[in-house]
Amino acid sequence: MGTLEPMEDEVDRLIQAWRRERPDLDVAPMEVLSRVSRLARHLDRARSQAFDTHGLESWEFDVLAALRRAGTPYQLSPGKLLKETLVTSGTMTNRVDRLAARGLVERLPDPHDRRGVLVQLTPAGRDKVDAAMADLLTHERTLLGGLSDGDQQKIARVLRELVRPFDLEKH
Amino acid sequence: MGTLEPMEDEVDRLIQAWRRERPDLDVAPMEVLSRVSRLARHLDRARSQAFDTHGLESWEFDVLAALRRAGTPYQLSPGKLLKETLVTSGTMTNRVDRLAARGLVERLPDPHDRRGVLVQLTPAGRDKVDAAMADLLTHERTLLGGLSDGDQQKIARVLRELVRPFDLEKH
DNA sequence: CTGATTTATCTTGACGTCGAGATACTCTAA
DNA sequence: TTAGAGTATCTCGACGTCAAGATAAATCAG
Secondary structure, three states: OOOOOOOOOOOHHHHHHHOOOOOOOOHHEEEEHHHHHHHHHHHHHHHHHHOOOOOOHHHHHHHHHHHHHOOOOOOEEEEEEHHHHHOOOOHHHHHHHHHHHHOEEEEEEEOEEEEOOOEOHHHHHHHHHHHHHHHHHHHHHOOOOOOOHHHHHHHHHHHHHHHHHHHHHHH | OOOOOOOOOHHHHHHHHHHEEEEEEEEOOHHHHHHHHHHHHHHHHHHHHHHOOOOOOOOHHHHHHHHHHHHHOOOEEEHHHHHHHOOHHHHHHHHHHHHHHOEEEEEHHHOOOOEEEEEEHHHHHHHHHHHHHHHHHHHHHHHHOOOOOOHHHHHHHHHHHHHHHHHHHHO
């Protein structure tokens, strides 16, 4: 019955250590969730590297990408932006300040609400985010290279199920 | 052939927007990797909440857990600790300072290397991390509740494959 | 032994984020 | 019309992290 055992990774080491120290605990959830956390960490680093080429920081890309996704005229309020990027309002003010200083976005007064502001992508900002996005996807395709299409779909479905409760709770 | 379509999540929205704006790009990698990143973010928040009960911050748990996993006498050098927790040396100095101030760890001189230090869990630190770990796992089991054992094993295997290249590259 | 290199830890300053609160404007309903 | 509640954005101080550099001790080559 030769089950082909996959090679060990750091999480296997981690789990082994916990089982030794706390045999009373069921550490099975770590098999999935610790790997998700660690992989996300590595992905962040990889993203940063990919963006380096374009002189972009990850946080800059996050904002520019949200504007780019919105479609012409590439405008969103700071409020919408912080919902898209999951940061607080103070953070977004700061981000927009710096992106504007770099000439990648502009702040325009909202014509319909004098409290409001619209953040708009400049042509330079659009070019940067388009180039960075293409590179990011190329790089990510490499990372997924080893996975069959079937496995990718399977894991995407499972991850969707895991994320959904969180997406729902914030209403 | 009634394929049961899973409900949409935020990443589906994201992907749809990119396909509309950039039909020239193959955004399939996001199906997996964006979900990994977002799930990890949500997991971080959930972890923080679970630790709140014990008056612990996530970063505190990370250090205490590394020491706890090491087994009696629950000692590790700052160097080993920063390899375990993936932070820089300055960060670890700061963390140990604050944990020592709270009485959860102690700094001892390394008897074999006068440059060195050993960070040791106090009994109070051990109690805290043991209680927090048990709660964390209970909570994580809930999050995974909807998944069959088979799905959990499948996804764990796939994630291990995705993480391995990163685990290897840092030698 | 001696000088050069490496290793282990700590120090410092800059940075990005958060959370609480301030300010200005809009909306609702009496 | 107006008081009060709600909303949009910005300000500010505290915090944790990082990167670069400082210090001190160990190790290695000659």
